[in-house]
Amino acid sequence: MVKRPRCETGIEVIDKELNGGIPLGSTVLIAGGSGVGKTTLSMQFLINGIKLGENGVFFTATETVSKLKKYLSNYDFFDERLIKSGELSIIDIWSISDRLGLSPERYNLEEANILFEVIRDIAKELDAKRLVIDSITSLCYRLQTQEMIRDFIFKLGSSLTAMMCTTFLTSEIPPRTFQYSIYEIEEFIADGILFLGDIERKGDLIRTLQVVKMRGTAHGRSKHVLDMSSENGIELAPMLKSTI
């Protein structure tokens, strides 16, 4: 069997769990509650790609670009020069939406289609090989029905796959629940799900990461401990079952 080409996340444990990386061009849901590391993981994924010569684009829908840059400057892996060089683009999705004159509340079918086309065209123009929407949950809020959400994610995913662009969609869910998306449609359309959770142990909240689903590859499903630091960003370590 021919092994499908992979997109190396550069986060060692994830690549190992996935037998080399995410199947190229997949759309992966990064699901988790608030503060589990979704934004950081997504940005690290883009910057690791730049090291391999792949341009990255980050669409923010939850924080302004300046707030995001300020927050990211805490991490050694983040370097503003990557923005100046054009390898990394950070784009406020609502600014685009406003400039296009789209509704500030709910989109109709035509508006949803315009936004989809703009995201696709930006990815094409920037020759992006990695793309993030942070978060798909807040974008879904403007899409009125499950059909519109399905249609939007499906069309976006298909055109990015055609461009060999691997995509992370962050999904905000309530803490300590066993669902991966609010509208319950995102998780079925996505090719993969990385679940970021937290568990309470002796009064501490420990962050965890688990590959839940990844179409097109065999993969491990073990829970790993996720650690965050300014020096190394996100790091994963095996969770020793005896310690929990």
Ligand SMILES: Nc1ncnc2c1ncn2[C@@H]1O[C@H](COP(=O)(O)OP(=O)(O)O)[C@@H](O)[C@H]1O
């Ligand atoms: N320099 C840092 N070192 C370690 N942890 C940090 C640092 N900066 C922020 N954090 C942690 O990152 C968390 C936010 O991560 P983030 O990726 O924004 O989560 P999410 O997008 O899932 O809400 C904060 O709650 C904080 O605990």
Ligand SMILES: [Mg+2]
């Ligand atoms: Mg976030």
